[in-house]
Amino acid sequence: MSVLSQAGPRRDTASxxxxxxxxxxxxxxxxxxxxxxxxxxxxxxGYPVLAALRLSFVVSSESIDPQTGFKVTTxxxxxxxxxxxxxxxxxxxxxxxxxxxxxxxxxxxxxxxxAMALVMHRAFRGRALxxxxxxxxxxIPTAISGLLWKWIFNxxxxxxxxxxAKVLWSSEGFQAWLSVVIADTWKxxxxxxxxxxxxxxxxxxxxxxxxxxxxxxPWRAFWRITLPLVRPALVVAVLFRLLDVLRMFDLPYVLVxxxxxxxxxxxxxxxxxxxNLRFGTAAAYxxxxxxxxxxxxxxxxxxxxxxLIGRGTRSSQ
Numbered sequence: 025m026s027v028l029s030q031a032g033p034r035r036d037t038a039s040x041x042x043x044x045x046x047x048x049x050x051x052x053x054x055x056x057x058x059x060x061x062x063x064x065x066x067x068x069x070g071y072p073v074l075a076a077l078r079l080s081f082v083v084s085s086e087s088i089d090p091q092t093g094f095k096v097t098t099x100x101x102x103x104x105x106x107x108x109x110x111x112x113x114x115x116x117x118x119x120x121x122x123x124x125x126x127x128x129x130x131x132x133x134x135x136x137x138x139a140m141a142l143v144m145h146r147a148f149r150g151r152a153l154x155x156x157x158x159x160x161x162x163x164i165p166t167a168i169s170g171l172l173w174k175w176i177f178n179x180x181x182x183x184x185x186x187x188x189a190k191v192l193w194s195s196e197g198f199q200a201w202l203s204v205v206i207a208d209t210w211k212x213x214x215x216x217x218x219x220x221x222x223x224x225x226x227x228x229x230x231x232x233x234x235x236x237x238x239x240x241x242p243w244r245a246f247w248r249i250t251l252p253l254v255r256p257a258l259v260v261a262v263l264f265r266l267l268d269v270l271r272m273f274d275l276p277y278v279l280v281x282x283x284x285x286x287x288x289x290x291x292x293x294x295x296x297x298x299x300n301l302r303f304g305t306a307a308a309y310x311x312x313x314x315x316x317x318x319x320x321x322x323x324x325x326x327x328x329x330x331x332l333i334g335r336g337t338r339s340s341q
Contacts, residue, residue, distance in 0.1 A: 063177040071241040073314070080105055080307035105308035114293070115312075122199070122289045122313075129208045136260060137210065137216025142250075144217065145224045170278030173207040177279070193280075200286040204276045208269070216261045223257030224250070259328050266324065270317050290316075 060124040076240035083104045144155045161169070177183050184191055193203045209266050227250065235245045273291035280287045282296065297306035 032315075076307045076310050076314075078305060080311045082304045082307075084304060105304040106312075109308045109312060110307050117285055118288050118290045118293045119316075121287060122202070122270055122272070122291075125204065125208070125272060125289070126266055129205050129212075129269055130262060130265050132205070132209045133213040133216050134258070134264060136213040137261070138220055138258070140214060140217030140225055141220035144221050158217060159214050160298060161211050162218070166210065166211065166274045167278050169211045170275050173203065173210075174279050177203050189325050194284075196284060198286070200280045200284060204279060204287050207279055208272070208275055211275075212265060212268070216258075216265060219257050219261035220254055223254035227253050263321065263324055263328075267317055267321055270320060271313065 081101045081103070082099055083102045084099050140158050144151065144158060164172075174183055174194070177191075179192060180192060183193065191199050193199050231246055231249050231253075235249060240248070271291055272289055273295065276284075276287040276289060277292060277295075282288075282292060290309060294306045294309035294313065297303075297309060
């Protein structure tokens with residue numbers, strides 16, 4: 025037997041295109057298909073962000089023209105708007121309200137949302153009705169939800185009737201902050217429950233059967249099976265809710281009202297500055313809030329490994 029017959033048939037590699045050229049062609053095709061979406065995102069997201077960033081450095085000053093006697097407005101670029109933002113407690117108080125709302129509300133919503141998901145996941149008669157009832161608060165617009173809770177927390181409302189006291193929920197103080205936390209938890213805990221329920225649907229039932237055979241209690245099965253497998257959906261739900269609460273505006277504005285130091289958030293401060301025609305300072309507040317939310321999102325993804333493209337969670341290393 026000849027050497028050629030032992031080596032087998034020779035593959036014709038000359039007719040195949042190089043691998044680098046195939047990758048380049050795939051990259052050009054992907055860029056061509058994604059270019060309309062990228063252009064739309066650039067116009068809808070990129071341009072407003074850059075415009076707000078530019079406006080945050082615009083400093084306006086008014087003076088009297090000695091020749092005409094009319095008021096003249098001049099503009100220049102500087103850091104005066106950011107100095108005004110970080111002067112005194114004008115920034116610290118809204119920042120603390122925003123952060124405390126995010127930490128407390130999201131923590132309570134996770135506990136209630138997971139409990140809702142476990143209830144909705146169980147097989148019992150009337151489960152569809154229970155699921156619909158749980159999701160009703162999330163379907164209500166936030167402004168309408170704020171009005172409903174404003175009536176509940178009225179001085180003559182049902183909240184004071186149940187407590188047997190006359191609490192002024194809409195005045196300055198801890199009670200105003202607490203009313204926003206309660207209303208926000210009531211509205212958005214079903215959102216976390218819905219996402220966690222989607223994670224529970226993909227857990228095989230055989231795992232729980234094997235755990236029961238091994239003598240594991242329901243509490244141990246929850247910590248060893250349910251929580252680790254539902255973690256990807258839960259992490260994404262917490263991330264979405266955290267970012268949503270950090271930019272909260274409409275709920276405290278409708279429920280308690282503007283210019284209330286107990287519930288004033290960074291979004292409300294930016295809106296107030298814009299209403300008073302101080303656009304540069306409003307843009308500075310908006311830019312600081314944007315950077316703060318971006319930093320929180322980046323830190324959350326790095327710490328908890330949230331994967332937003334559907335591959336579960338990654339290691340934090």
